[in-house]
Amino acid sequence: MTSVIEVKSLRKVYSRTNKVAVDDVSFSVQEGECFGLLGPNGAGKTTTLEILQGLRKPTSGEITLFGYTWQKHETQLRGLMGGVMQHNNLYDKLKVKECVELFASFYQNYTPILELLERFNLLEKKDAWLSELSGGQKQRVFLAMAVVGQPRLVFLDEPTTGLDPTSRQDFWHIIKDLKESGTCILMTTHYMDEAEFLCDNLAIINSGKIIEAGRPNDIINRTFEAPIIKEPRKATLNDVFLKLTGSSISRESYA
Ligand SMILES: Nc1ncnc2c1ncn2[C@@H]1O[C@H](COP(=O)(O)OP(=O)(O)OP(=O)(O)O)[C@@H](O)[C@H]1O
Numbered sequence: 115m116t117s118v119i120e121v122k123s124l125r126k127v128y129s130r131t132n133k134v135a136v137d138d139v140s141f142s143v144q145e146g147e148c149f150g151l152l153g154p155n156g157a158g159k160t161t162t163l164e165i166l167q168g169l170r171k172p173t174s175g176e177i178t179l180f181g182y183t184w185q186k187h188e189t190q191l192r193g194l195m196g197g198v199m200q201h202n203n204l205y206d207k208l209k210v211k212e213c214v215e216l217f218a219s220f221y222q223n224y225t226p227i228l229e230l231l232e233r234f235n236l237l238e239k240k241d242a243w244l245s246e247l248s249g250g251q252k253q254r255v256f257l258a259m260a261v262v263g264q265p266r267l268v269f270l271d272e273p274t275t276g277l278d279p280t281s282r283q284d285f286w287h288i289i290k291d292l293k294e295s296g297t298c299i300l301m302t303t304h305y306m307d308e309a310e311f312l313c314d315n316l317a318i319i320n321s322g323k324i325i326e327a328g329r330p331n332d333i334i335n336r337t338f339e340a341p342i343i344k345e346p347r348k349a350t351l352n353d354v355f356l357k358l359t360g361s362s363i364s365r366e367s368y369a
């Protein structure tokens with residue numbers, strides 16, 4: 115497999131506060147993989163994602179994306195990636211279709227806008243202002259913006275925070291489809307079920323340092339010698355929510 119992302123000894127010190135936000139972080143992400151960065155608030159996840167997206171400069175360390183570096187290949191890199199930023203109300207003065215059109219205009223090839231809006235269940239909202247959407251609908255628009263240019267790498271920073279369980283699972287399936295179409299994903303999440311469902315590999319970051327990394331099951335097996343889960347229940351409260359509110363996704367599909 116080919117590495118899409120190679121990060122070596124990445125370090126970020128915010129100069130105004132002298133805060134060491136990222137401290138000697140190294141990892142790699144392979145072609146077609148969904149890689150998750152997990153960790154408590156303030157661990158350094160967003161900082162890492164912003165540096166990888168070329169939005170912040172690292173203090174030191176080496177980053178290559180598709181074999182390119184931000185210093186030498188900015189134009190090539192912009193065309194290969196898409197992203198959704200955490201806490202984003204930059205686009206409230208645009209309508210849904212305009213937002214996606216704006217992002218499509220950044221790329222040479224893009225998915226037809228109405229087709230994409232239909233896939234993300236946003237067609238009936240195409241002329242709504244972003245400020246008029248619910249949190250979950252907005253998140254779906256951000257994802258549509260991130261993928262409209264058919265990027266080979268997508269950055270998602272807490273993409274499902276605030277989504278209801280049904281929207282979250284709809285989102286999971288969109289991500290699975292993206293992965294199956296060969297898109298590489300780097301995401302953060304505070305939902306461990308989400309990380310288990312979506313991520314092929316994870317890094318757990320704490321106070322700027324990676325404290326554990328690997329495949330979800332391997333990490334679980336390394337961390338606990340004996341099982342700590344007692345007799346399984348027949349369903350979870352999440353399943354109750356999905357059943358009572360009419361979600362089309364059954365538990366089997368994500369077990
Ligand atoms: N612009 C900034 N200037 C100074 N310090 C910052 C800046 N942005 C973030 N930090 C600090 O860097 C550290 C890492 O922040 P970061 O946003 O990367 O964390 P995070 O892992 O994404 O957390 P969360 O889960 O809350 O989103 C925190 O201590 C934060 O206060």
Ligand SMILES: [Mg+2]
Nearest residue numbers: 159160161200
């Ligand atoms: Mg963050």
